[in-house]
Amino acid sequence: NAGVTQTPKFRVLKTGQSMTLLCAQDMNHEYMYWYRQDPGMGLRLIHYSVGEGTTAKGEVPDGYNVSRLKKQNFLLGLESAAPSQTSVYFCASSYIGRQPQHFGDGTRLSIL
Amino acid sequence: AQSVTQPDIHITVSEGASLELRCNYSYGATPYLFWYVQSPGQGLQLLLKYFSGDTLVQGIKGFEAEFKRSQSSFNLRKPSVHWRDAAEYFCAVGAGNRDDKIIFGKGTRLHILP
Numbered sequence: 001n002a003g004v005t006q007t008p009k010f011r012v013l014k015t016g017q018s019m020t021l022l023c024a025q026d027m028n029h030e031y032m033y034w035y036r037q038d039p040g041m042g043l044r045l046i047h048y049s050v051g052e053g054t055t056a057k058g059e060v061p062d063g064y065n066v067s068r069l070k071k072q073n074f075l076l077g078l079e080s081a082a083p084s085q086t087s088v089y090f091c092a093s094s095y096i097g098r099q100p101q102h103f104g105d106g107t108r109l110s111i112l
Numbered sequence: 113a114q115s116v117t118q119p120d121i122h123i124t125v126s127e128g129a130s131l132e133l134r135c136n137y138s139y140g141a142t143p144y145l146f147w148y149v150q151s152p153g154q155g156l157q158l159l160l161k162y163f164s165g166d167t168l169v170q171g172i173k174g175f176e177a178e179f180k181r182s183q184s185s186f187n188l189r190k191p192s193v194h195w196r197d198a199a200e201y202f203c204a205v206g207a208g209n210r211d212d213k214i215i216f217g218k219g220t221r222l223h224i225l226p
Contacts, residue, residue: 042216090155103155
């Protein structure tokens with residue numbers, strides 16, 4: 001029973017590089033979310049999806065793109081990484097509303 | 113728009129003592145309220161939630177929270193803490209619509225003295 005799985009767990013990038021974070025859930029949840037967590041800031045919503053093929057902006061969407069081509073997967077992309085995007089990224093899912101219920105263990109991303 | 117404040121950044125209690133973590137929200141109508149816990153190196157886990165009805169909500173791991181509209185508060189309580197409860201706790205508020213996003217507080221880190 002995997003729940004929500006995020007890959008990779010750690011990554012170091014140079015400024016300007018691109019990368020994709022993958023989130024997979026095996027609970028058949030409709031709603032999926034990407035958050036970033038920074039010290040003293042709590043969690044802030046980047047993008048979310050209310051179902052396969054849908055995406056929407058959250059509080060801090062600039063510099064990120066997302067795709068939900070399959071119901072179980074939610075991808076977060078950084079087209080041109082910036083040091084301000086150094087953070088811990090969490091994916092989450094839920095079966096109702098926009099209140100996340102199940103979280104992955106996070107991806108720690110450093111941009112040099 | 114809704115907002116949430118957790119006044120205490122750090123709280124230290126002795127093992128076996130009671131616990132209360134404070135959460136205050138701002139929203140014009142009845143909000144949806146949540147408490148999450150995050151252990152080191154892990155994602156968040158939902159402890160409990162309030163949508164409507166009984167203002168005293170029971171959650172997992174022996175936690176409870178009480179919604180007090182007059183004080184705009186949703187404080188988390190546990191009668192006797194265990195060393196495993198050491199973690200960071202986040203309160204969150206939604207706008208009363210199950211399809212709206214929620215806003216997280218900045219968290220309270222709980223330390224347990226042996």
